[in-house]
Amino acid sequence: MELFRFENVSYTTLDKKFSLKNINWTINNFENWIILGANGSGKTTLLKMIYGFIRPNETGCLYWRGELLPNLYELRKSIGFISNFIVEKIPHSEKVFDTVISGRFAMLGYWEYAQPYKGIIEQAEQLLIKFNCAQFRDREFTTLSQGERQLIMLIRCLMAEPYLIILDEPCAGLDVKNREFFLKNLAVIMQENKNIAFIFVTHHIDEIIKPFKKILMLKNGEIIKQGDIDSELTEENLQLLFDIDLKLVKFKNRYSLIFEED
C-alpha cells in the first residue's frame, strides 16, 4: 500500500530562484529510500513537503496513505523528522528524558501541556536503556555530543510509533566513529521496525547501509533517477548527478567513491 505520493508536484520559492519540477514519487509502506543530491538540489525542500511545512504552489497534489494530505497534526504524529532545523528548536534547558517523551506528542518543548501517562514513561525508559542512553536521561539535551543527539532524536521518533521516519543528513558533522555508531544503531532500529518506512537524505554514498533498497537522485530540483539501489546506483548515474568524474567501489554492502587526479 502506498504511504506518501507526489503527483506531478511543482513548487517555486517565494523569491522565484528555486523550483522543484514535476515530482512524481511514491513511497510505499515498509520501503526504505535514500535521497541523493548535491548541495542546493532541493532535498530538504522535498522533505519539508512531506512534513507539511510547504505545499505545492505551482502544480500537483500530495497524498498520504492514498488520500489528499490530511490535517497537519495527525500527519506529524505519524511522521518522525530528524533534521538540524528541528534539533535547533529544542529548548536549551530541556532534559534528554523530556526530549524523548515529547516525541510521543509530536511537539517540541511544550509536552508538559499533554500528560505523559505511565506507559509512555516506561516506553521512553526502555528505549533509553536499549540503546545504552540511560546515562543521558537527566542531562540537558544541548550538552550531548552531535552523535549522541542524533541517536536521542531517533529514539524520540520511535516514541510516536510512526509510519515514516525522515532523516535529513543525520551524519553531517559526525566523525567516522560516531557516524558508524549512529548507522549501526539505525540499522538495528530499521531491522526491528520493518513496519516503518525510512527516508535518508545524504550527499555521501558511504552512508548507505543495507536496509535501504531504494534511491531517488535529485538534481537542480528534478528527479533524474529513481528505483532500486542495485540497478540505479551506478558510476554513470553518479557522474550525471554530481557532474564529476568518479569511480564507484562496492565492498560487501557498502559503497565508496574514488577520484582520479589529473
Ligand SMILES: Nc1ncnc2c1ncn2[C@@H]1O[C@H](COP(=O)(O)OP(=O)(O)OP(=O)(O)O)[C@@H](O)[C@H]1O
Ligand atoms: N525558503 C526559501 N526561500 C528561498 N530559497 C530557498 C528557500 N528554501 C530553500 N531555498 C533554496 O532552494 C534551493 C534548494 O534548497 P534545499 O535546502 O532544498 O537544498 P538541499 O538539497 O537540501 O541542499 P543541502 O544539501 O545543502 O542541504 C537552494 O538554492 C536554497 O537556497
Ligand SMILES: [Mg+2]
Ligand atoms: Mg538540505
